[in-house]
Amino acid sequence: MPATTTPDPRGLLREAGLRVTEPRVAVVTALADNPHSGADAIYAQVAAHMPTTSRQAIYNVLSDITSAGIARRIEPAGQPGLYELRVGDNHHHIVCQRCGAVTDVDCVTGHAPCLTPNTTNGFDLVEAEVTFWGVCTACKAATVPNSSIVPV
């Protein structure tokens, strides 16, 4: 009953020039079902179906598919690295300061860098990464309203 929204993991891998193996298919599928997951969450999900999987394999696969351009790694302050399959559209994220929930936000301009600073201090600018911080619906509704994980 997991309504696999996956656009064919095997195809994705093959197109990226990566060998199609069980762990890789499992990781891509897990990411398609649960975007913005960390290595550990993915490991848990994959290990449920494939108990022989090692945590190291997950790290390997994530790093492989990230450098192959299938996945992207984001790292909001105070959280371990999270991965998502949505790549190349230069979108951004809203992160909940209380529970860490992450959702996507479309980029206004649609191409990188979507913003430019008024002075670059001599840097060659490649990309602007925008992270919106706020409080998600669930946390707004929660009973104890004052316990942020990220001090403002």
Add this chain to the structure above:
Amino acid sequence: MPATTTPDPRGLLREAGLRVTEPRVAVVTALADNPHSGADAIYAQVAAHMPTTSRQAIYNVLSDITSAGIARRIEPAGQPGLYELRVGDNHHHIVCQRCGAVTDVDCVTGHAPCLTPNTTNGFDLVEAEVTFWGVCTACKAATVPNSSIVPV
């Protein structure tokens, strides 16, 4: 020779309602001299003058002055937490993808959130954090031009 740009560490601490102790003064001074330093770099700098200092003391002080509002913690992806004394002006950062160097960029609007997404997915928006990624002058000039620490 260290042209202490410090606006009186003792005053800063006292105004924030914190006890003025040697480790705290040393950490604030170190941060004033070297903004965007990590806990370890600060520890090295402080320990040079105060060899009895413990790494834990540095973590305590950093966390104290951060929650007192004297310092701010930033955490660019792939790097440990960095601290700076410049607070309350909602500025942003440019980070070098090769060497990790960080410099400040003034915020265009000057107040938080300086940007708003076109959909908040139900989140209450608090702040927009912008990180510009690029290549610093030194790395542009470096001999080996292709070894980023952050894959694009």
Add this chain to the structure above:
DNA sequence: GTCCTAGTTTTGACTAAGTCAAAAGAAGCG
């Protein structure tokens, strides 16, 4: 000036997240 007490610092063990490297195992070409 001296004492007291809450707030600080030290010490040292511990956790989380991730990396490194060598050996065992499989994908897919010929």
Add this chain to the structure above:
DNA sequence: CGCTTCTTTTGACTTAGTCAAAACTAGGAC
């Protein structure tokens, strides 16, 4: 069907940071 190269496993290790209890000290009270 076998070979070669790429993957995965195993397990030790590193880095960044947290937790908790004991020792110490800044600064107000006397």
